[in-house]
Amino acid sequence: MTTPDTPAARVASGDRxxxxxxxxxxxxxxxxxxxxxxxxxxxxxxxxxxxxxxxxFLALAFEPAVDRMARRGMRRGAATGLAFVxxxxxxxxxxxxVGSLLVDQVVAFAHHLPDYLDDLVAWVNRTFGTDLTVxxxxxxxxxxxxxxxxxxxxxxxxxxxxxxxxAAGLFELFTIAxxxxxxxxxxxxxxxxxxxxxxxxxxxxxxxxxxxxxDKTGGYLYSRAALALISAFAHYVAFLVLGLPYAVPLALWxxxxxxxxxxxxxxxxxxxxxxxxxxxxxxxxVWVVLFATAYxxxxxxxxxxxxxxxxxxxxxxxxxxxxxxxxxxxxxxGALIAIPIAATGQAFVGSYLHxxxxxxHRLTPDETRPRRGRGPLTxxxxxxxxxRRRAHPQDQKRNSR
Numbered sequence: 001m002t003t004p005d006t007p008a009a010r011v012a013s014g015d016r017x018x019x020x021x022x023x024x025x026x027x028x029x030x031x032x033x034x035x036x037x038x039x040x041x042x043x044x045x046x047x048x049x050x051x052x053x054x055x056x057f058l059a060l061a062f063e064p065a066v067d068r069m070a071r072r073g074m075r076r077g078a079a080t081g082l083a084f085v086x087x088x089x090x091x092x093x094x095x096x097x098v099g100s101l102l103v104d105q106v107v108a109f110a111h112h113l114p115d116y117l118d119d120l121v122a123w124v125n126r127t128f129g130t131d132l133t134v135x136x137x138x139x140x141x142x143x144x145x146x147x148x149x150x151x152x153x154x155x156x157x158x159x160x161x162x163x164x165x166x167a168a169g170l171f172e173l174f175t176i177a178x179x180x181x182x183x184x185x186x187x188x189x190x191x192x193x194x195x196x197x198x199x200x201x202x203x204x205x206x207x208x209x210x211x212x213x214x215d216k217t218g219g220y221l222y223s224r225a226a227l228a229l230i231s232a233f234a235h236y237v238a239f240l241v242l243g244l245p246y247a248v249p250l251a252l253w254x255x256x257x258x259x260x261x262x263x264x265x266x267x268x269x270x271x272x273x274x275x276x277x278x279x280x281x282x283x284x285x286v287w288v289v290l291f292a293t294a295y296x297x298x299x300x301x302x303x304x305x306x307x308x309x310x311x312x313x314x315x316x317x318x319x320x321x322x323x324x325x326x327x328x329x330x331x332x333x334g335a336l337i338a339i340p341i342a343a344t345g346q347a348f349v350g351s352y353l354h355x356x357x358x359x360x361h362r363l364t365p366d367e368t369r370p371r372r373g374r375g376p377l378t379x380x381x382x383x384x385x386x387x388r389r390r391a392h393p394q395d396q397k398r399n400s401r
Contacts, residue, residue: 047172050333055176057337059183060217066184080185084177094256097249104246108279209348216343223307228255230303231295235273238291242284244277254292260336266296314343 042049062083069079121132183190191210195203232255239247250273257269270292277285314322319339326338 048175050330051172051176052179053330054333054337055179056183057217057340058176058180059187060214060340061221062180062184063187063214064218066187076188077185080181083184084181094252098253101246101249101253209344212347213340213344216347217340220340220343224259226307227299227303228259231255231258231299234295235292238288238295239273242277242280242287242291244273244280244284244288246276250276258296266292314339314346318342318346 062080065083066076066079069082070076074082124130125132191207195206198206232251235254236247236251239250244250253272254269258266261268270289273288273292274285277288319342322338322342323335326334326336326341328334330337
């Protein structure tokens with residue numbers, strides 16, 4: 001006799017809900033709530049976490065200089081403060097020089113603005129056959145007082161927002177500097193605190209990774225500083241030859257911006273010298289752009305590989321991809337620290353990899369071995385030499401003796 005398939009029959013036969021099902025449902029709900037809470041927390045702390053990450057890598061860059069002064073007997077806090085003072089004075093001097101240049105150019109532009117407007121109106125009249133004057137343009141602009149008043153009101157309303165953004169930016173810089181100081185001055189104590197939570201075999205790996213990060217980050221910044229000095233000197237000479245005013249501040253601007261602003265620094269750096277060159281002549285501006293382009297190619301193919309190969313040891317394609325990925329994840333901060341992170345990860349992973357010998361094959365030539373010349377001139381010279389040997393075999397025998 002079969003039992004009817006009803007809920008009462010299933011309960012009577014012992015077909016009850018599994019005991020683990022309520023716990024599983026509760027665990028899934030708790031994990032979902034936890035992930036949502038974690039995402040909400042990270043979203044609100046994103047700015048602080050990015051500041052901490054940037055401060056950590058800046059501290060890695062300060063570590064070699066501070067360690068060198070600490071080994072000579074200086075207290076670590078005083079050594080860190082001295083390094084900060086030197087960097088602050090250098091940045092302040094650079095901003096003062098560039099700021100004075102910008103102020104002078106703005107004053108000069110305002111002084112020559114009527115002449116620029118007259119030249120522009122004259123060009124428009126010649127090109128398009130119009131009959132415009134500066135007075136007519138000014139009358140049409142200021143006749144609509146509502147437009148001018150509305151623009152003035154928008155500027156006044158945005159002034160408060162701009163002031164708030166400037167204050168927030170200064171506070172963020174102060175936060176980064178404060179954490180950088182603590183990470184640098186308390187570096188040994190922080191590493192001891194981290195390693196004390198790990199077993200001995202893990203402590204060695206953490207310290208080795210930390211040491212690699214210090215070497216790669218410091219090497220990256222030092223190589224950038226060397227490239228910036230070379231670029232500044234080359235552009236200074238070029239600006240002097242072209243007769244460009246303010247050659248020293250413009251050269252410093254190009255050198256620093258092109259090296260320390262990721263990806264687009266080269267294009268941003270040349271805009272200011274090109275605009276100032278326009279005040280001299282359009283031909284001078286063209287020569288400035290051409291020289292900057294030629295120097296960039298010289299730097300990319302000759303200087304940059306040789307200097308960074310001794311410090312960062314990362315392939316240019318890997319560096320470019322790392323910069324793009326870092327910018328996509330963390331914006332400008334990610335682009336700035338992407339290359340040290342990639343170099344550190346490559347060096348750390350490479351210490352655990354075992355490499356094998358590669359057999360000789362036409363698809364895997366060894367680029368480090370010296371190769372015989374294979375150019376067209378070399379082939380022509382070899383053909384001529386072989387032809388002479390076949391034409392005068394007795395001379396070949398005599399030379400062999």
